[in-house]
Amino acid sequence: MGPGAFKSCPSSPETLLKYYRCRYPVGFDAGFRRAIMNIGTARADPGEVSQGWLDVTDLPTGGTERLPVVVVAGEHEGPTLWVTASLHGNEVTPLAVAQDLVRSLSPTDLRGTLIAVPILNPAGLRLTKRRSYYHRDDPNRYFPALDREGTPEDEERAKPPRTQERIDRRVHDAIAESANALLDLHTAQVGSLPYLIRDQVCFGPERDRETAEELNETFDAVLSAMGLPVVNEFPVPEYFERNFHRTLSGSVLNTLGIPAATVELGGHTVVDEAVRERALCGLARVMATLDMLDGPGTLDTPDVFGAFGAVSDRTSNGTNANETATADSIDSPVSHPVKRHDGPRVSNTGIVRHRLEPGDIVEAGDPVAEVVTPHGEVTETVESAHDGYVLARKPGVSVYANDAIYSMAVRDDSDRVVPRDGDGE
Numbered sequence: 537m538g539p540g541a542f543k544s545c546p547s548s549p550e551t552l553l554k555y556y557r558c559r560y561p562v563g564f565d566a567g568f569r570r571a572i573m574n575i576g577t578a579r580a581d582p583g584e585v586s587q588g589w590l591d592v593t594d595l596p597t598g599g600t601e602r603l604p605v606v607v608v609a610g611e612h613e614g615p616t617l618w619v620t621a622s623l624h625g626n627e628v629t630p631l632a633v634a635q636d637l638v639r640s641l642s643p644t645d646l647r648g649t650l651i652a653v654p655i656l657n658p659a660g661l662r663l664t665k666r667r668s669y670y671h672r673d674d675p676n677r678y679f680p681a682l683d684r685e686g687t688p689e690d691e692e693r694a695k696p697p698r699t700q701e702r703i704d705r706r707v708h709d710a711i712a713e714s715a716n717a718l719l720d721l722h723t724a725q726v727g728s729l730p731y732l733i734r735d736q737v738c739f740g741p742e743r744d745r746e747t748a749e750e751l752n753e754t755f756d757a758v759l760s761a762m763g764l765p766v767v768n769e770f771p772v773p774e775y776f777e778r779n780f781h782r783t784l785s786g787s788v789l790n791t792l793g794i795p796a797a798t799v800e801l802g803g804h805t806v807v808d809e810a811v812r813e814r815a816l817c818g819l820a821r822v823m824a825t826l827d828m829l830d831g832p833g834t835l836d837t838p839d840v841f842g843a844f845g846a847v848s849d850r851t852s853n854g855t856n857a858n859e860t861a862t863a864d865s866i867d868s869p870v871s872h873p874v875k876r877h878d879g880p881r882v883s884n885t886g887i888v889r890h891r892l893e894p895g896d897i898v899e900a901g902d903p904v905a906e907v908v909t910p911h912g913e914v915t916e917t918v919e920s921a922h923d924g925y926v927l928a929r930k931p932g933v934s935v936y937a938n939d940a941i942y943s944m945a946v947r948d949d950s951d952r953v954v955p956r957d958g959d960g961e
C-alpha cells in the first residue's frame with residue numbers, strides 16, 4: 537500500500553467535518569476551535585509545541601505523580617486528537633510510538649492539535665508491571681462510565697474512589713474538555729498480532745440510536761485508517777460484566793460520545809521496532825482521515841530516528857525512511873467480521889503444547905493444541921469451537937482444567953450499535 541492508502545477509507549474528511557460541526561455547534565462556527573490549548577503545564581498557542589506535566593496525585597514519600605504531556609498545536613484549525621500510551625506499565629512499544637509521533641510532527645503542516653501522553657501509568661512503568669503499585673489496581677478499569685441503566689457508576693458506589701480511580705478521573709476530565717478523537721495505545725501477549733479493538737456503541741438515556749449510528753460510522757472511519765486488523769470487543773452484556781465500559785477507550789466512546797479505540801501493538805515488555813514503524817504510519821493515516829495532515833509522507837521520520845536510522849534503513853532491501861512512513865498495513869487474515877474470544881479451553885490439567893502461531897486461520901473443529909503429561913504423553917487434543925484466527929497464545933504452558941489457551945478473533949455477526957440495557961447478540 538502506498539501514500540494514498542488512507543484514501544480507501546470509507547468516510548471522506550468532509551463527512552467527518554460535518555460530524556464534528558454537528559456535535560460541537562457552539563464555538564465551531566468556522567470549523568474547529570483554534571484557541572490556546574493547555575493540558576496541565578503544557579500550553580501551546582497555534583503553531584507551537586509545548587511539553588509539560590499533568591499532576592495526578594500526591595505521593596506518600598513527598599512529591600507528586602505526574603504524567604508527561606506534549607501538545608502540538610497546528611498553525612491551522614482542525615480537530616484535537618489524543619494519543620495516549622502505556623496505561624499498562626509493561627506495554628512499552630506505545631510509549632515509543634507516542635514519543636516519535638510528536639517528534640516527527642511539524643505544527644506548520646498540522647491542522648488542529650495533537651495531545652500525546654506517552655506514559656499514563658508511571659507507577660507501573662517504573663517496575664515494568666501492568667498495574668500501578670498504589671493499590672495494585674488495573675488502571676484500565678476505573679474510568680468514569682454509565683452502567684447498563686445509564687446511571688453514572690461512581691454515584692452508586694459505597695466506597696470512595698481509590699488513587700487509581702482518582703487518577704483516571706483526572707485524565708478523563710482533561711480528555712472530555714478537548715478531544716475530538718482518541719487512540720489509546722496498548723500491547724497484548726508476547727508475539728501477538730497487532731490489532732485494533734472496536735467497542736460496540738451503546739444507545740440509551742445518554743444518546744438516541746441515530747446519534748449512536750453516526751458515532752459508529754465516524755469511529756469506523758478512524759479505525760480503517762489505522763491499517764490494522766479490526767477485532768470487535770466482547771459484546772454486551774459481557775462488555776459490562778468485564779468492566780470494559782470503564783476502559784479508557786470504552787469510557788471516552790460510550791460515556792463522552794467521542795470516537796475512541798484501543799490499539800494493541802504486538803507484545804509487551806520490549807519495544808517492537810517493526811510494529812512501532814507501522815503504528816506511526818497508521819497514526820499519520822488516521823490524522824489524514826481527520827483532515828489534520830496531508831498524508832503519511834508529512835511525517836518527518838528521519839528526525840525521529842536520528843543517527844540510528846529507521847529499522848527499514850538497516851534492512852537489505854534498502855527501503856529509506858521516507859518510504860517507511862508509508863509502510864504496508866496489516867490485513868485481517870480472514871474476510872468475515874471477528875470478535876475477541878478467550879479460548880478454546882482445556883478439559884485436562886497438564887502441560888499445553890500450542891500448535892498454532894499468531895495469525896494462523898482456524899475453522900471450527902480444527903485441532904489447535906495438545907495437553908500432555910509431565911512425561912510428554914498426550915491426554916487431550918484441543919479443538920477450536922469457532923472459525924477465526926489466532927491473535928496470541930496465552931502466556932505459559934502450565935494449564936488447569938478450563939483454562940483458555942489462546943487469545944482468538946472468531947466469527948462475529950453481532951450489531952455494532954446496541955441498546956445499553958439489551959442482550960447484545
Ligand SMILES: [Zn+2]
Nearest residue numbers: 624627722723
Ligand atoms: Zn494494555
